[in-house]
Amino acid sequence: MRNLLLNPVLNKEFKLRFRSFKSFLGLGLYLLALSVLMVGFIFLESQGSPMGRFRPEQSRTMFILMSFIQMGLILFITPGLTAGVISGEREKQTLNILLTTNQSSASIIFGKLISSVSFLLLMIFASMPIYSIVFLYGGISPGQVLVVLGYYIFTILVFGSIGIFFSTLVRKTIIAMITTYGVTLFLTAGTAFLFAVSMSVSQMGNSSNNPFALFFVMLNPVMILFSFLEPDAFSELSNQLGLGSEFPLWAANMVTYVLIMVLLIFISVKKLRPNMKVKSRR
Amino acid sequence: MIEIIDLTKQYGKFTALDCLNLTIDKGTVFGFVGQNGAGKSTTFSILATLLSPSSGTAYINGFNIRSEPKAVRSQIGYMPDFFGVYDQLKTVEYLDFYGASYGISQSERNKLIPQLLELVNLTDKQDSYVDILSRGMKQRLCLARSLIHDPEVLILDEPASGLDPRARVEMREILKELKNMGKTILISSHILPELAEMCDTIGIIDQGRLVAQGSVSEIQQRLKGEKLIVVKLQHGLDEAVRFFEDQPMVSGLVKREDGHSLQFIYSGDAEDQVQLLKMALLQNLAIVSFSEIETNLEDVFMEITKGVELT
Ligand SMILES: Nc1ncnc2c1ncn2[C@@H]1O[C@H](COP(=O)(O)OP(=O)(O)OP(=O)(O)O)[C@@H](O)[C@H]1O
Ligand SMILES: [Mg+2]
Numbered sequence: 001m002r003n004l005l006l007n008p009v010l011n012k013e014f015k016l017r018f019r020s021f022k023s024f025l026g027l028g029l030y031l032l033a034l035s036v037l038m039v040g041f042i043f044l045e046s047q048g049s050p051m052g053r054f055r056p057e058q059s060r061t062m063f064i065l066m067s068f069i070q071m072g073l074i075l076f077i078t079p080g081l082t083a084g085v086i087s088g089e090r091e092k093q094t095l096n097i098l099l100t101t102n103q104s105s106a107s108i109i110f111g112k113l114i115s116s117v118s119f120l121l122l123m124i125f126a127s128m129p130i131y132s133i134v135f136l137y138g139g140i141s142p143g144q145v146l147v148v149l150g151y152y153i154f155t156i157l158v159f160g161s162i163g164i165f166f167s168t169l170v171r172k173t174i175i176a177m178i179t180t181y182g183v184t185l186f187l188t189a190g191t192a193f194l195f196a197v198s199m200s201v202s203q204m205g206n207s208s209n210n211p212f213a214l215f216f217v218m219l220n221p222v223m224i225l226f227s228f229l230e231p232d233a234f235s236e237l238s239n240q241l242g243l244g245s246e247f248p249l250w251a252a253n254m255v256t257y258v259l260i261m262v263l264l265i266f267i268s269v270k271k272l273r274p275n276m277k278v279k280s281r282r
Numbered sequence: 283m284i285e286i287i288d289l290t291k292q293y294g295k296f297t298a299l300d301c302l303n304l305t306i307d308k309g310t311v312f313g314f315v316g317q318n319g320a321g322k323s324t325t326f327s328i329l330a331t332l333l334s335p336s337s338g339t340a341y342i343n344g345f346n347i348r349s350e351p352k353a354v355r356s357q358i359g360y361m362p363d364f365f366g367v368y369d370q371l372k373t374v375e376y377l378d379f380y381g382a383s384y385g386i387s388q389s390e391r392n393k394l395i396p397q398l399l400e401l402v403n404l405t406d407k408q409d410s411y412v413d414i415l416s417r418g419m420k421q422r423l424c425l426a427r428s429l430i431h432d433p434e435v436l437i438l439d440e441p442a443s444g445l446d447p448r449a450r451v452e453m454r455e456i457l458k459e460l461k462n463m464g465k466t467i468l469i470s471s472h473i474l475p476e477l478a479e480m481c482d483t484i485g486i487i488d489q490g491r492l493v494a495q496g497s498v499s500e501i502q503q504r505l506k507g508e509k510l511i512v513v514k515l516q517h518g519l520d521e522a523v524r525f526f527e528d529q530p531m532v533s534g535l536v537k538r539e540d541g542h543s544l545q546f547i548y549s550g551d552a553e554d555q556v557q558l559l560k561m562a563l564l565q566n567l568a569i570v571s572f573s574e575i576e577t578n579l580e581d582v583f584m585e586i587t588k589g590v591e592l593t
Contacts, residue, residue, distance in 0.1 A: 008379055011379075012375075016368075093364055093366035101383035101384050274331075274334040276349075277349065
């Protein structure tokens with residue numbers, strides 16, 4: 001752990017990233033956009049309501065809306081941030097030199113993963129105060145906000161490791177990018193589509209038990225986020241699917257995602273440097 | 283000390299490196315010479331643990347590159363033939379980053395970096411961004427970088443390529459200094475004269491095979507016994523090529539650019555040469571002329587490595 005914190009790659013990238021004024025300008029603009037969105041929402045809703053007040057249910061709706069927007073942002077940005085970090089160094093011809101240093105492959109991969117998503121993490125953290133405006137109006141508990149925040153970080157790390165994986169394995173950044181976006185699209189829109197398909201198929205067969213639909217929901221980070229935000233509506237759905245709530249879907253999702261992440265990082269660490277022992281015919 | 287044993291590298295069916303054997307003693311400078319594509323960079327990449335060999339292995343200071351790559355990495359300072367630098371990083375920060383990557387403590391780095399910059403004459407550029415340094419400066423910076431963990435062995439892949447004559451002289455001075463510091467240096471080039479002055483031993487590599495090896499004077503001696511022969515034909519060039527290729531003591535045979543003559547290095551004496559010409563005529567080759575060209579070391583070397591670059 002200490003080694004990971006004293007990581008030279010991480011250090012350097014932090015220095016570069018947080019030195020540039022542009023980074024902070026971007027952050028400022030993002031927060032501004034988010035604030036404008038929220039204030040606009042509150043303004044419109046309270047205009048429409050008979051007493052001119054912003055009620056807890058509306059505050060809740062707004063929170064959910066914001067959460068989905070941020071999740072969309074995360075899923076959209078993370079592949080772009082991570083899929084180029086190793087292949088980019090390869091293309092810039094700096095990777096060779098880095099690989100001849102004493103730094104372990106694991107430390108390089110971790111350093112790259114954390115540093116590449118660090119700015120996104122900062123954006124998410126920085127948006128939290130704006131987020132908590134909802135506390136003023138009620139409808140949401142601090143616990144829920146923390147859960148959402150935690151799941152954001154988790155999602156960033158999982159999808160970040162997908163990006164790092166392709167960046168390590170694929171020589172060209174552009175191909176690594178396309179592949180990572182492809183996988184991300186599959187895990188979001190793809191699983192949602194397959195979920196819808198398997199639902200309609202099972203309705204025809206008139207069976208209430210639908211493990212496929214469940215499986216696709218389980219893989220979808222947006223649905224899981226929804227299950228955190230609207231637990232009641234969600235448990236109704238999983239009841240309909242016939243699994244009840246013995247094993248919560250979010251837990252299945254996190255276990256699966258952790259396994260995927262560990263596997264991808266493991267392979268990336270192994271594949272970063274050539275295996276010198278391979279193909280020995282002597 | 284570097285020991286290369288039966289090192290072979292295949293890219294699919296293509297053999298880039300063919301059973302290379304070499305021993306380089308501690309504290310000596312070894313020059314690796316060969317034309318483009320001869321396999322110099324391939325050898326160096328394998329020694330730097332960046333490429334896995336197809337078979338064979340090498341030992342650096344007793345560490346096997348196959349089984350102890352990590353130990354090998356701490357023994358060597360590697361400078362690739364092509365490399366990039368991170369933008370937005372200053373010279374000092376650049377060296378600091380790699381120092382940290384070798385696990386050197388901050389206080390140690392702070393002491394070391396000014397010394398290294400001094401060694402490569404970049405002290406006045408310490409606060410410049412690395413991506414705006416000139417090519418020669420980048421090359422020197424990269425050399426400084428490869429020295430940061432005080433490695434005993436330096437593997438330098440064409441450190442002087444792309445430099446103007448003055449920068450070459452500067453680079454050579456730095457390398458001499460490093461030699462005096464007792465480092466074992468492995469350096470590659472396509473140009474022999476550039477290396478001759480500072481190398482203790484030279485190896486000439488061609489198409490993945492070591493074709494000559496020895497001290498500079500030994501190689502010079504050896505090359506003196508050889509002559510360059512040019513044969514001009516009226517027709518049937520390919521036939522002649524086939525014939526001369528198979529003759530003893532003929533090496534480095536190539537067609538000349540004019541399209542109707544060929545040349546080769548011949549190591550036989552005058553008697554042999556007479557016989558060779560007789561044989562050729564018996565083959566009904568349409569020989570217009572058969573002449574020996576005055577050569578010096580450089581010319582013969584150019585023939586061995588068939589190099590085209592002179593500057
Ligand atoms: N990744 C690769 N795939 C296929 N062939 C390769 C690869 N890398 C190198 N080669 C081939 O291996 C041979 C040796 O290349 P290498 O780079 O070692 O030559 P070199 O002696 O360093 O030449 P130069 O003087 O141009 O730097 C070349 O014919 C090259 O085409
Ligand atoms: Mg080369």
